[in-house]
Amino acid sequence: FNSLQVVSLEVSHVQLKPVSVGVSGVVMQGAEVSATAKPFFVLPQRLSEDLLVSALEEAQRLQMDDHEDEADWLPAYETYVMEKATMDTLDQGLRSAVIALEQAALPLVQKAYDCPTCVSCTGFVRRYLPQERMRVPPHFDITAYATIILPLSPPQNYTGGFFVQPTAHVDSRRFVPLGLGDLVVHDFTLNHGIEVLHGGRYSLILWISETLEACHGSHTPWHAQRARDGDAVAQHLLGMMFSHGNGAPQDDLRALEWTLLAATNGLANAQFSAGTMYFEGKGAPEDYNRSFYWYEKAAEQGDASAQIIVARMYWEGLGSPADSELAAYWYRLGSLQAAKGVALSGPQWLLYS
Ligand SMILES: O=C(O)CCC(=O)C(=O)O
Ligand SMILES: [Fe+2]
Structure with a gap:
């Protein structure tokens, strides 16, 4: 149960199709989206090369923060350029890039995601x-509520980059080819x-709030109603917010409640979280049977970490009868993905000891 070898990911690209959207004219719409996802868009060449060159130079001189990233809790290497809708003091190139980015994409956000x-x-x-x-x-x-991304680095500086992944399995991962100035x-x-498979990449990202009020209050009111209406992604995100005390008070009980709703609605990310919460006794007493139940659901949907964990639980007879054949089966599936470079996460003891 250790030394998972890392080899490179195969790169396959998302199919983009030209569509016409309101004021923004023709944009490219990504076809590789999950059942719950709304379409995403690529706006071709909205920023000039001169602007990108100076914005990249200035980005390279920025001091980066090493606070934890909310996707994996490792140092983020990011720097804020706008907070609560107010731009920080910036050099001319980056400042112009932020303004140009907003002008190019905000009308599309308002139109495509129905939020004037x-x-x-x-x-x-x-x-x-x-x-x-x-x-x-x-x-x-x-x-x-929505996100606008501009790679500042030209495509020749790196391979890989932005991808979408409709399922929990790495084989559904599709990179989105982005040319210079594409958003x-x-x-x-x-x-x-x-x-990023090779090279280096800088990006400029804008997070959009549904209202100025929500932005100023650091709230995400768009999740609450959607979660109550049964949107599994919104339920999962509320669960994460309560679990980490990010955008909501830290509250393990409510975190588990929302996470279980999303997990029951079939979202693999939430099934994995539910497995971890029962394993660690967060929001409910420690319960290996329930933990195993949800980890196995996530493993069946292709989640690599869940596959390795379920293997371990079958091996130990933890939350399930011991079964070395099923342990080997799941270990093989999980390590095939790990060998493709998928980062594993979860209780360290289940993954690595
Ligand atoms: O760097 C990027 O292009 C996007 C990163 C991202 O998805 C995020 O920070 O949430
Ligand atoms: Fe993101």
Whole structure:
């Protein structure tokens, strides 16, 4: 149960189809989205090369924060350029890039995601370099109603980059090819991530709030009603917010409640979280049977970490009868994905000891 070898991911690309959207004219719509996700869009070449060159130079000089990233709790290597809808003091290139980005994409956000009151709330620059951070694992943006992404680095500086992943299995991962000045627009229902395979990449990201009021109060009111209406992604995100005390008070009971609703609605990310919460006794007494039940559901949907954990639980007879054949079966599936470079997460004892 150790030494998972890491080899490179195969790169396959998402199919983009031209569509016409309101005031923004022709944009490219991604076809590889999950059942719950709204479409995402690529706006081709909305920023000039000159602007991108100076914005990239300035981004390279920025001091990066090492606070924890909300997708994997490792140092983020990001720097805020806008907070609560107010732009920080920035050099000319980055400042112009933020303004141009908003002008190019906010009308599309308002139209495509049906929110005329949407505003840019939070902006940040991210850096992906070898030895620091080369990935953000698949996730939903917790505190944004919608997101606008501009890679500042030209495509020849790196391979890989932004991907979407409709299922929990890495084989459903599709990279979105982005040329110089292309932007991505997506909403909170899109499971996405970053995997830089070679080289280095800088990006400029705007998180959009549904209203200025929500932005100023650091609230995400759009999740509450949707979660009550049965949207599994919104339920999962509320669960994460209560669990981590991010955008909501820390509250394990409510975290488990929302997570179980999302898990019951079939969202693999939530099934994995439910497994971990029962394993660690968060929001409910420690319960290996329930933990195993939810981990196995996530494993069946293709989640690599869940597959390794379920293997371990079958091996130990933890929450299930001991079964070395099933342990080997799940271990093989999980390690095949780990060998493709998928980062594993979860209780360390279940993954690695
Ligand atoms: O760096 C990017 O292009 C996007 C990163 C991302 O998905 C995030 O910070 O939530
Ligand atoms: Fe994201």
